[in-house]
Amino acid sequence: MADITKRSVDYSRWYLDVIQAAELAENSPVRGCMVIRPNGYSIWEMMQRWLDDRFKELGHVNAYFPLLIPKSFLAKEAQHVEGFAKECAIVTHSRLKTVEVDGKITVVPDPASKLEEELIIRPTSETVIWDTYRKWIQSYRDLPVLINQWANVMRWEMRTRLFLRTAEFLWQEGHTAHATAEEAREETLKMLECYRWFAEDILAMPVVCGAKTPRERFAGAVETFSIEGMMQDNKALQAGTSHDLGQNFAKAFEVKYQTSEGTEEFVWATSWGVSTRLIGALIMSHSDDAGLVIPPKVAQRKAVIVPIWRDDEGRDLVLAKAKELQEMLKPAIGFVQIDDRDNMRPGWKYAEWERKGMPIRIELGPRDVANDACVLATRHDGQKHQTPLSDLVSAVTGHLDRMQTELYEAALKRRAENTHRLETWEEFTALYEGPGGFAHCHHCGDTACEEAIQTETKVTIRNIPLDAEAEDGQCIRCGKPSSKRVLFAQAY
């Protein structure tokens, strides 16, 4: 096992080292696509469980729409095709045939199987879903439609990075249909709030909720909202988006409904999604130079028992006790692994479980067994706690609760320390030539000014925070009048 690069030495290298050390994911032979390894996938499964339960509590149901989208569908919403045409996987043939090339037998697409219309692997599913909704929605009684889909999607990214930006990724995409603009906006904000809850209460990652500027809107939306977290290098990461699509897709796909008054109206739409990118956000929010740290609520396994012995007698003793503890803990925190590998010393095992982000490690030697005690190590703060076995269950659940809270508080403190209210362009450029961070500043709202800021400093408007108060001011760069502050940061 190679060492993990320190964050202070090379943050990007550290990120990839943590992923490798914790065996979360790796690059696949297909450019830009990743293999999500079992340790990484278990985090995604936990995220899915929390979100799916919450979506259902909020009245949504799941469905599944086709992977492939006819080329003509994408073209129906003008902004939409512009947004996705440049990076898509195009299916053109449906059969391979064997041929001889330079004396070698190989397979090639069979020209006779060329498709009449090319198919696109979905980059997102608005088009195929709204084409379907046209058949499902006739009357106001058919509304609202509140559907979510768990799926893989594909965008042919040129510069990829494990979890953060990959050609194929896993996500959920909600697609709802409503009778009024107000209802659609309400749903958009409700799901934004759902993502905020998930990021903060489950992932222990504080986020800023706000509206995107027109320049950063989803292709086809009338308004896009996002949650933005701060990573340990002070860069922002967009962790989820919720879109008010107005009637754009209903018009493109001719989805009308009869109102209770008998008139005909186009339907109002929303869509919202989070993806495996969140695993990247999680890693960069909490992990340290020793490896992965994740909040217990998304750890599928919450504790490991490392038995320690010197001889066969000690081995039998501690393994028997370890199995007792395993049984004892199961009802409270699920399956607890006993790491009884006999080709590795305890110290090596400790380091390995730290790299892998196991929240709690229980060390158990013959002397501990004699004393009816064990050592309980908590991953996030590296503390060791001498713990009577009679208190073990409550100690473990108590430490897990504490860990969840402390990880959030630490992230909140880090964000507070690196969030600024700036008034002048000098302050602004100084911040981003230096440590970076979040900057709440006035901005004129002009797209050209926004672009110029990005070109000059690589800083973008992350969003216009929902809680930004009305306040007269002058644009941080051009000095034109502004009525509220927006959130600036460099971003992933």
Added chain:
Amino acid sequence: MADITKRSVDYSRWYLDVIQAAELAENSPVRGCMVIRPNGYSIWEMMQRWLDDRFKELGHVNAYFPLLIPKSFLAKEAQHVEGFAKECAIVTHSRLKTVEVDGKITVVPDPASKLEEELIIRPTSETVIWDTYRKWIQSYRDLPVLINQWANVMRWEMRTRLFLRTAEFLWQEGHTAHATAEEAREETLKMLECYRWFAEDILAMPVVCGAKTPRERFAGAVETFSIEGMMQDNKALQAGTSHDLGQNFAKAFEVKYQTSEGTEEFVWATSWGVSTRLIGALIMSHSDDAGLVIPPKVAQRKAVIVPIWRDDEGRDLVLAKAKELQEMLKPAIGFVQIDDRDNMRPGWKYAEWERKGMPIRIELGPRDVANDACVLATRHDGQKHQTPLSDLVSAVTGHLDRMQTELYEAALKRRAENTHRLETWEEFTALYEGPGGFAHCHHCGDTACEEAIQTETKVTIRNIPLDAEAEDGQCIRCGKPSSKRVLFAQAY
């Protein structure tokens, strides 16, 4: 809502009518791909939950491998490419560009984005997974690898049918790696047994477990096992397969490990899968002329309350009581919907919930409320039960248990009545010119003879049952010697 065709009139039409009436799925604009509607997807979610829990109990973990497979990978295992090359979706370009064709603006694949090597949408993932396992497996200490994947796959089927045969379908595919041939065989049979348990105890569908003949083996397997259910038209449906892959994929992808004795060996493999086809099996096992019937264990919602009223006073009374019952039932069976639509009569609602396969319907009118009682209707047998509200929870759970058992027993009885031991070719052809069914007959084991039987009668060997006893006999068609009976049927 159109009527459902009777099974006796047109079984195939009935099948599609039930799917439409219960809103389970529909064809999509992409040929051969289906939209799985919320009612259908909820069944798949229930199936996933049962299987996933069981896989994990058996020591498996989930992971995710790329959707796209380089063409050259498929070609590495000779039988494998032969099995899948004729029906696959081939990605050749990564960008669309706008062009003018006949004066109209349209998008076409950008020739400049042509891929160096074509990519295939996975028809199954052995190749990409074994290419990855080469990196993960070095020593006997790395074995076994017990991984499952939940994914979409694609096979360019020419004749498609909702759930039973679609170009894209959802499935799980287990891919395990072992140190010995014995261990791999043990895993293959363990997962076959897992599928048998799932089919019989959860789906209430009796199945025959057995080995496929060489002709019906998975492309690249040394032995394929299947579970075969009997549908209501007496045809067989292959509901799950488990493959012993021997060292075929390890050799194709050069996956070797160091044994504990220090020698080097190729790794032994298995793979196993079930798919959304099971939803088709479920429909055809239990449903009737009134619509969908499913066993309660895969019904996400197990009961609905239909309140009945004539005036506003009655409405308030029954709705208040309905909410009470809803709360009362929640801990036992989860969310229970109250169908309080005011534009539809109770009788229509009853018929709709029957079509949709709701296991239990609770009818509640003002007189019932006054008597502290309700009418409880069970979907599978159409019975109505006057039930005191004080007994409601235990009555509901009792009826659900009974329904699960009775559905299995009815299917078992149906299969027994339509299963035969035949000795002569005359009996055989008479059976399949008539009602069809399962026939246990002797067969010589010759592939040409097997093919001839299919050509002449459309009947195939479904499998060689695991519990077939040694018994000397003569091939049902050619009279050559045989040592055990095999299972014949017409199949989906």
